[in-house]
Amino acid sequence: MQCDRCRRRAVIFQRYSGLHLCEQHFVADVEAKAKHAIRTHRWMRSGDHIAVALSGGKDSSALLYFLTMLTAQRRDITLSAITVDEGITGYRDPKQAIRIAESLGIGCLTASFRDEYGITVDEIVAKKGDACSCSYCGVLRRSLINRIAREHGVTKLALGFNLDDEAQSVLMNVLRGDADRLLRRQREIDGMVPRIRPFLYIPEREVALYAQLHVAGIGLGRCPYAHNALRADVRAVLNDYTLRHPSTKYALVNIGKRLADTGGAVQDGIRTCETCGEPCGVTCRSCQILREVFGSAA
Numbered sequence: 001m002q003c004d005r006c007r008r009r010a011v012i013f014q015r016y017s018g019l020h021l022c023e024q025h026f027v028a029d030v031e032a033k034a035k036h037a038i039r040t041h042r043w044m045r046s047g048d049h050i051a052v053a054l055s056g057g058k059d060s061s062a063l064l065y066f067l068t069m070l071t072a073q074r075r076d077i078t079l080s081a082i083t084v085d086e087g088i089t090g091y092r093d094p095k096q097a098i099r100i101a102e103s104l105g106i107g108c109l110t111a112s113f114r115d116e117y118g119i120t121v122d123e124i125v126a127k128k129g130d131a132c133s134c135s136y137c138g139v140l141r142r143s144l145i146n147r148i149a150r151e152h153g154v155t156k157l158a159l160g161f162n163l164d165d166e167a168q169s170v171l172m173n174v175l176r177g178d179a180d181r182l183l184r185r186q187r188e189i190d191g192m193v194p195r196i197r198p199f200l201y202i203p204e205r206e207v208a209l210y211a212q213l214h215v216a217g218i219g220l221g222r223c224p225y226a227h228n229a230l231r232a233d234v235r236a237v238l239n240d241y242t243l244r245h246p247s248t249k250y251a252l253v254n255i256g257k258r259l260a261d262t263g264g265a266v267q268d269g270i271r272t273c274e275t276c277g278e279p280c281g282v283t284c285r286s287c288q289i290l291r292e293v294f295g296s297a298a
């Protein structure tokens with residue numbers, strides 16, 4: 001197939017746009033969408049220190065590459081990476097993430113569940129079973145990355161979230177009947193480093209291709225606990241439906257944004273946890289998890 005813009009060989013067909021694109025026009029399209037997201041959401045300001053939460057997988061590696069290129073001439077922006085070793089055997093070798101950051105000339109801050117919490121995700125699963133592995137892992141990882149970012153003066157935490165991730169999140173909130181979360185407007189919370197998601201409007205397979213074209217040594221492993229997440233079911237349903245209705249993921253992300261923009265509900269009652277010092281609601285979920293795992297707060 002030929003590119004619809006220049007007649008070179010196409011590397012991808014975008015079902016939602018009806019376009020075949022060659023490598024050059026595909027890369028330009030991805031970068032234009034990411035820049036548009038950054039502009040629209042005002043996600044980059046002079047003086048920012050942006051840290052990419054880097055797992056070494058395709059999304060975060062592609063994002064680190066993109067932001068490295070975007071900020072190469074910007075002396076007013078600092079870029080770094082943060083990688084966390086959750087302790088999941090055969091998945092996410094932190095050395096891989098560090099190598100990717102080094103190859104782009106970006107400094108990488110590292111931490112591990114073992115050092116910070118005294119336990120790995122594998123050990124939590126051995127103690128508590130794997131049914132809740134993702135909620136334990138996700139809460140502890142978010143809390144740890146936020147603390148590292150805050151302690152190093154990071155002003156924006158960049159996440160490799162793509163269109164598929166966001167559409168899945170919207171649908172998951174619908175399926176859970178979680179209207180509060182659907183209506184929750186993002187706002188600044190003391191102690192919480194603001195998050196940015198430049199790949200918000202780019203489908204997962206396009207981020208994967210962009211990563212493949214630009215970054216060597218990406219981790220392709222799949223988390224052994226991923227099958228437990230509601231997200232895995234929603235992802236399968238959504239992918240199947242999108243084959244027949246190609247713009248569905250964009251529709252979900254847009255409706256999610258429209259609902260959040262109504263600002264019908266805000267997150268009240270945010271406080272600082274007396275035990276771990278992180279922002280939290282009525283109870284600190286991280287400390288609650290550690291109490292469940294150890295029998296007392298670590």
Ligand code: SF4
Pocket residue numbers: 086121133134135137138223224225226229
């Ligand atoms: Fe953690 Fe679940 Fe992601 Fe695995 S799939 S890394 S357990 S959140």
